[in-house]
Amino acid sequence: MNQNDRQPAETQDKNGPATGKVTLRIWRGDENGGEFKDYTLDAQEGEVVLDVVHRVQSEHAGDLSVRWNCKAGKCGSCSAEINGVPKLMCMTRMSDFSSGEPITITPMRTFPIIRDLVTDVSFNYEIAKKVPPFTPGPKEPDGTYRMAQRDIDRIQEFHKCIECFLCQNVCHVIRDHEENKANYAGPRFFVRFAALEMHPLNTNNSLGLLKEEMGIGYCNITKCCTEVCPEQIHITDNAIIPLKERVVTANYDPLAWLVTKIRRKTGRNTSST
């Protein structure tokens, strides 16, 4: 679809800064195109954007498509672009906006439209199928695994990911280049790979896969993903950069190259590719 369709039009027929009123300018349409529609409602105390969207549904447009589940920032379903900024609708308070100005809500731009604010995020679920499964090493003699808290703090940060896909949405590599989707996993999955790579029990190695098929080299560390992460995961600093370093070490460090070569020859192939 034409991406420009979903850019807010120049401000037109504003409903004015009427006290106690809020106006949502919501993109409505499907893969064939669409338009912005304004909905003006009474303001209510303490609301988030998703509350107002729900009131639009119940009072004005019963068929307004929007994804949501927990309304508590835990499930990552209600991702959208609010005044152009990728956010969760359930964690964006109406009081953050100056009164009278219409609040523009558009669907995530990187994914194909299904309808209104709902996009087809299956790209992410397809990438997920390519991630090698967690493969733990042997257990302790008592049948348990032991891990020190300090060794898992970093990975627990990665496990906070709620799969809202805002980082995927904002990443230039795929936001503006549809053609890259075939060769690029995106920040969410770099976080996933980092969690696997750094998991004290995991035995498989994804560095080859990351370089060859997941396109980690495409990322040029602009940190846009980190900025939009509602879980405040340090995606770039803690996940992507260390992965890039590991990939470089594994592929270009002469000593590491030699070790890999010897392991391959002796049948101890630690690469998953």
Add this chain to the structure above:
Amino acid sequence: MTDTTSTPEHLTSPTLEESAATEQKPAKGPKMSHTDLPFVTHNFDVLVIGAGGAGLRAAIEAKLQGVSIALLSKSLLGKAHTVMAEGGIAASLGNVSDQDNWQVHFRDTMRGGKMLNNWKMAQLHAQEAPDRVLELEEWGALFDRTADGRILQRDFGGHRYARLAHVGDRTGLEMIRTLQQKAVSLGIEVFAETIVVKLLLDSNRAICGAVAYERSVGDFIVFTAKSILLATGGIGRSWQITSNSWESTGGGHALALWAGADMIDMECVQFHPTGMVWPPSVRGLLVTEGVRGDGGILKNSLGKRFMFDYIPPMFASETADSEEEADRWYTDHAKARRTPDLLPRDEVARAINTEVKSGRGSPHGGVFLDIASRRSPEYIKRRLPSMYHQFKELAGVDITKDPMEVGPTCHYMMGGVRVDADTAASSVPGLYAAGEVAGGMHGANRLGGNSLSDLVVFGRRAGLHAAEYAKSYQGDPKPDPGEIAKAIAECTKPLSKDHTAENAENPYKLQDDLRKTMQSLVGIIRTEHELTQALEEIEKLKERLDNIAVQGDKRYNPGWHLALDLRSMLAVCQCVTLGALNRKESRGGHTRDDYPTLDDELGKINFVIRQKGTELEITPEPKPQMPPELQKLFEEQH
């Protein structure tokens, strides 16, 4: 709005082609001519409906048994309500208190459930929970650790020892993601945003399939299946103040009821004591019991720790009766008795309700939950990061500095499909149920942390037995095309009506009215005349349901979707109210103002609800008897 014509383009999508390759039956495609609406037919051995913790665990188990399975998810994969579970998963690993074992966990669970639980389920649950937790770790879950590197466990309401394995306060997310990734790695076929509207039965009243629709394309899909496993979660959406998302409409409860399954304990609905109360938009949102497990206390507007006034006789011998002893318990469980702040949820919820009604509530109609004055900011942020974030972002409250305001919120359905404890089989051949949709495990009140363990213990069992049933199934399931056509016609009725007509009902308005009715008449404290009135109101709402008209078409249309969900919500609410009217006592989550005490005779029975024609029939039936060796566990320690 212009209509988007829904064409079955996705017939050629790779997923469907792949599924065709594994199917045993040749027929597939929109060929059935019994209706003019196109639909695709898929054939599977086992159909798992619901992709939360129970559904995912069941699907994994069934897949490992080598049968063909499909996993249907009402939302996208990984978004189910399990994701909101905070505090932890209960299992007597004994990593923190080495005195813990399955017998103590079993005893806690039964007493928490006011002995209404199916004892066999509670026993299997307590015995198998540790293995299921270790299995999650083996599949990649990273629980918080003890100093010696084992899984850390925290204190929770009604659990005698620190028993909840956890990841800060986002345990549900860790669990669903772990199970999701395991399921994906096994190649389980997932139908996301696909909702089942009817279960199909053959001439022997056994399961043979289901009618569903796929939200993103708006098309109907028919599944043939040898067995079906319900893992559809709860019903809380029918109350105004709830911790539950839009998904919790009792869809699976209703499907089972309509298919003729026995439903038990439908009156047993849990109101969690601590939901947020302000601002209005987050009213009901869960505040984990972990806050109290980690040192938080409840106070009224006078600053009094009121829970000391509400210790019931059943728990008196093991509950601290002074603040000094209660505070000592946090650091030394052996030399002090536990704080009453951690009594089972039903007790705490009723106490808060009484405090607020007596005029000792907080400014926004709750009570205070204070951890700020008792633990360091660093500790609070490390142990309760989501709570910190949630209050900061949504209420502008810094919980490391100020107390939270909390009040009861509709949280969990103890009642549901009556199942066999070992196999999770319902009374309908081929129909299985696990997790919140199944009844019996938690009796009249569920302990915190016992839900996540329930999901994996009985998810696994249900998946195993549904697969075995499918393997021994003779012939091929053959749904009646007439039934399919009827189901589809019924579903599309709200779309064919004029939503601007004068008598047209708006589904959102109808839902609001139902939620108001349930909140005010079938809430935390119940009484006969209100329950009778509620049944009348529900009847009226059912009549209005016939006039629902929605705008738009079938594709991702929330109004239409809600119209369909309302059928389940009304059916389930009717069951809850009928059960509540019949149980003339107060037990666990079911509290009757006009029958305020436990009745020993009623403690021996389950109320069983069945649909006969268009009517509901309720029958008191004796509860399974606990064997003497388990009975002894309750005598010894009193």
